[in-house]
Amino acid sequence: MIARELAGVLGEPPAPEGSWEREAVYVSAAALRRRLPAHMLADQVRAVPGVAGVEVRGDGLLRITVAVPGALLESMSVERADIPEPGWPDFPRTWDNPGFVVRYGHARACAVLRWARELGVASEGFRGELLDDPYDRRVLRALAEIPGRTVSREPGWETYLVRLALAYHDAHERAPAVPVGDEPPGPVHTARVRLAEAVRGVLPGPARI
Structure with a gap:
C-alpha cells in the first residue's frame, strides 16, 4: 500500500525518478507547494512502512527511496x-x-x-x-x-x-x-x-x- 500511503502523507502522489534499476526513488515537491518545513514533512514520510530513506534536496524537494518497489502492486x-x-x-x-x-x-x-x-x-x-x-x-x-x-x-x-x-x-x-x-x-x-x-x-x- 506504499504508493497510497505516500500520497496520503504528502497530499499528492510523488513522482518516480530515475530508472529504478538499482533503487526505487520518488521525488516530491509537496513541502514547497504546501509551504511546510521540508524536514518536518520528511519525518512524516520516514514513518511510512516500506520507506527506506528520505533526503531533503537543496532545491527543497524530497527524495524518497522505497525498499521494495514491487510493493506498489499491492495498492494497484x-x-x-x-x-x-x-x-x-x-x-x-x-x-x-x-x-x-x-x-x-x-x-x-x-x-x-x-x-x-x-x-x-x-x-x-x-x-x-x-x-x-x-x-x-x-x-x-x-x-x-x-x-x-x-x-x-x-x-x-x-x-x-x-x-x-x-x-x-x-x-x-x-x-x-x-x-x-x-x-x-x-x-x-x-x-x-x-x-x-x-x-x-x-x-x-x-x-x-
Missing part, C-alpha cells in the same frame, strides 16, 4: 484502469504501429494469465521483493507514474502507454512470468503474474491477437 487494482484509449489504427500489425505495440502488450499479459493457470502457478503468496530483475523494475517504474499522471492536466497517456508496453514486452521475453522447460513454478512466477495482471489492467487491447 487489477481491473481496467480508467485511461482513454488513443485512436490508433488496428493495422498494420507491426512494431512501427504504436497501436499494435500497446494492444499486443495487453494480449501478451492476458496470455500469461492463461498459461499461469495451466502450468499451476500459485495465485496466492505474492512477494513484491522478488520483482528485482532489471526488466521487472522497468515495468514497475512505468506503473509508478500512473497516480501522478491521473491527476495531471496533461497526462500524456498516448506516449506513456507505448513506453509501458515496450517495457513489458522486454520483461515478457527476458524475465518470464511462467516456468520454462522443466522448471517448476515458484514464488517469482507468482510475482511476475501479478505484474502481468497490473499491466493488463492498464494497456488497452484484445485478449488475443
Whole structure:
C-alpha cells in the first residue's frame, strides 16, 4: 500500500525518478507547494512502512527511496484502469504501429494469465521483493507514474502507454512470468503474474491477437 500511503502523507502522489534499476526513488515537491518545513514533512514520510530513506534536496524537494518497489502492486487494482484509449489504427500489425505495440502488450499479459493457470502457478503468496530483475523494475517504474499522471492536466497517456508496453514486452521475453522447460513454478512466477495482471489492467487491447 506504499504508493497510497505516500500520497496520503504528502497530499499528492510523488513522482518516480530515475530508472529504478538499482533503487526505487520518488521525488516530491509537496513541502514547497504546501509551504511546510521540508524536514518536518520528511519525518512524516520516514514513518511510512516500506520507506527506506528520505533526503531533503537543496532545491527543497524530497527524495524518497522505497525498499521494495514491487510493493506498489499491492495498492494497484487489477481491473481496467480508467485511461482513454488513443485512436490508433488496428493495422498494420507491426512494431512501427504504436497501436499494435500497446494492444499486443495487453494480449501478451492476458496470455500469461492463461498459461499461469495451466502450468499451476500459485495465485496466492505474492512477494513484491522478488520483482528485482532489471526488466521487472522497468515495468514497475512505468506503473509508478500512473497516480501522478491521473491527476495531471496533461497526462500524456498516448506516449506513456507505448513506453509501458515496450517495457513489458522486454520483461515478457527476458524475465518470464511462467516456468520454462522443466522448471517448476515458484514464488517469482507468482510475482511476475501479478505484474502481468497490473499491466493488463492498464494497456488497452484484445485478449488475443
